[in-house]
Amino acid sequence: MELASLLQSPAALPSIPRVIALLLAELDRDEPDLFQINRLLGQDPVLTTRLLQLVGTAHHQRQKPITSVGEAMALVGLQQVREMAYAAAATSAFRQVGNVDMPRFWRYSLNVAKLTRHLAQDVRHPVSPFTAGLLHGLGMLVMHLGMPRQMEELDRRMPLYAPQRHSAEYELVGYNYAQVGADLARAWQLPQALVDILEHQDAPFERDSYEPLSGILHLAVWRCRAMEMGYTDEDLAQTFPDTTALALKMDLHDVLDRDPIAWTTRQEVDALTG
Incomplete structure (x- = not known):
């Protein structure tokens, strides 16, 4: 489609x-x-x-x-x-979306929001880093609503939270959740700065426009997806988006420096969705 x-x-x-x-x-x-x-x-x-x-x-x-x-x-x-x-x-x-585990989706999204805010805390940004993180994955839900059979098939081949998922989506249909999420934000008439950040989050250096918060979001998404997938230390080191991190003057330890107690709880998910 x-x-x-x-x-x-x-x-x-x-x-x-x-x-x-x-x-x-x-x-x-x-x-x-x-x-x-x-x-x-x-x-x-x-x-x-x-x-x-x-x-x-x-x-x-x-x-x-x-x-x-x-x-x-x-x-x-x-x-x-x-x-x-x-x-x-x-x-x-988005109350219910096909076969997507919604509590898990919102837990993951809250983790991305928290980590984006944590990594962006020393710099002013055009939109709230927390909001960018929380909304970053809505394109995933839109794709599952609009093309359920294709996404269910892709889910079997490539887990929804795999860090490589955006590439698999692009190979399958010619676009991925980042572009879909940006167009959803346009349809909702959200601020253009937020639209741009969502649109470029998957490849912050590969297009004409570059906003640092897109790069920060990219790192936060990688980290939280890796956690969802249970990556080992070796996996983390091998898949770390070092080009993006270098541009932001960060390293692997900056992104991993997050107290596990701060990750999202079920109570926080219930408060968000209730």
Whole structure:
């Protein structure tokens, strides 16, 4: 199936709930209207609950509980509200996808989000590294929705989380999850900077446009896929994307320097998808 045909399939391109779409549009304005954000959050009980849970986790030592959206926004800031809204958009649009293990998919995606943020923490970027990491794999889901038989066959030959998966997809259909995910982001009218990062994540040096966050995302994806596949130390050393790392002045130890206790738990997955 050609990419254009895939993207015209209603089943492959789910829409974002209206309230979340309006919230994202407001949050992505140069000067967001706090009153409008407060109003939109208040229209969605799930978003309100997530925001209050986010505040409760970040400020668990407060004696007085936070019960209003306005108070919660003041404590966590717009960046975290924006990240929460993007997460809600993704999880609302993709509840169940064919034979894909969705809890595992969101655990993996949260790990990529965390590691992307960790590796990008010393530099300013045009979009949230956490958001780029969380949304990076949505193209995988779109491909499974739009071409289930081809993807199920590919899953049997090449595991979904294998680091070489993007190449296998390209050989099979002429594009891969990175391009599909970027087109999904365009369809959802997400910021162009985020679209570009998603589109170039699979080969950050091989196209005309290069954004450092694409390279960081590439390294985070490699690391988390390798973990999903149970790579040994030798496997890690042999498959490490050293060209990308060199451009970012990183090495294998920088990417592996992650405390295992920080990896995503089942409770975090439940909180994301609940």
